Amino acid sequence: MRASMSRRGNCYDNASIESFWGSLKNELIYHRRFATREQARLAIGEYIEMFYNRQRTQARLDYLSPAAFTQRFYLDHTAA
Template sequence: MQASMSRKGNCYDNAPIESFWGTLKTELVYSRRFATREQARQAITEYIELFSNRQRIQARLDYLSPAAYTARYFSEKIAA
């Protein structure tokens, strides 16, 4: 695994994804044991696609899920 690096002079550009990986590990990976890599891959994919993107609300997105925020953005863009 390669170390996470930010752009020169910007120590914060990786902060959102680093936060996401920390949350994923805390909520999913550390609480389960996977028999195979395939089971781990499937569980992580489901976590991201079904829970994190569609259900989990986020304060920085006006307390909407990423999917709802994206839908709102495009509906406002089309209406304009």
């Protein structure tokens, strides 16, 4: 199986994940030193689950967190 690759010169297919990595590095990684890989793994997992997905608001999601946006989406689409 080959990795998915965009056409040459198409910078948009990985834009969202590149944005996420930039946020992770700027908001967590560059401000801390980890003694072990396990400490880093736990801190990154906590950042993703507790902060990025549940608290951090995002402009592209109408200034909601991903969890709140998902909840609103399902409420809007199940209330018929």
